[in-house]
Amino acid sequence: MRRKPGTLLPLETTILETALDLRGCGEEEFHGFAIAKEIAAHSEARTLTAHGTLYKALARMETAGLLASRWEDPAVGAEQGRPRRRLYHITGLGGQALATASTTRSSSQVYDHRGLVAS
Amino acid sequence: MRRKPGTLLPLETTILETALDLRGCGEEEFHGFAIAKEIAAHSEARTLTAHGTLYKALARMETAGLLASRWEDPAVGAEQGRPRRRLYHITGLGGQALATASTTRSSSQVYDHRGLVAS
DNA sequence: CGAGTATAGGCAGATATCTTCCTATAAGTC
């Protein structure tokens, strides 16, 4: 589907909300797989099939400036016996976009550097 | 199945032979996934289902002293955008066991620190 | 030789991320 720039899609809203949920546990950063598990746990039935959709959404959101990421030190993952993670955090723009989408309960609101803009 | 100590199972023989094949390309070390791909490519039909069988065989062979392993530097895998590998090499005992199994074309030969022993 | 036991092998899935291919649909254009 074609996309109106500056819009938050439902999945993107879910990702941001879920990220805040996870962040509640103390850590500022989150990784894709944790989001996938959380989403799957809450809304049983959404598998995000093979997680491809989620990772594409995350990459998209980073490009859009809603998220920023860094690679975890590979040694950390190695010590814990798991693959390395890409650690995301929500940017100011991302927080703004979520706030807008949450208060209006509509996913077709528009955000930009000034905040909410007419849709 | 119960196991007679000092015996090479068919899969173990295959692993050692495949490792030598791969080693022909220059590197002394090999990793499990490469073995799995090679085995799958040669004997089409053997998937080694989810590779569980293969990894268990590798661990077993290391315990038995036929193989030795080390973890690849996590940074190397990270740079190449893939999970880290466990790098194996064939020990003297492993080479001996393979030689024995290969020449006799039987997998029920027995090896130990002295080499071939009566089966 | 029959009974019991340990273990090999198959199946499934967790841990993480990414890619490619295809389809469905929202947005823009006229």
Next chain:
DNA sequence: GACTTATAGGAAGATATCTGCCTATACTCG
């Protein structure tokens, strides 16, 4: 309002390793 087009989402799989569960069977012992 119909047509075109870009893109989101789903399906599948590559890259690596490991664990647990269950079954089949080779081996051992009486």
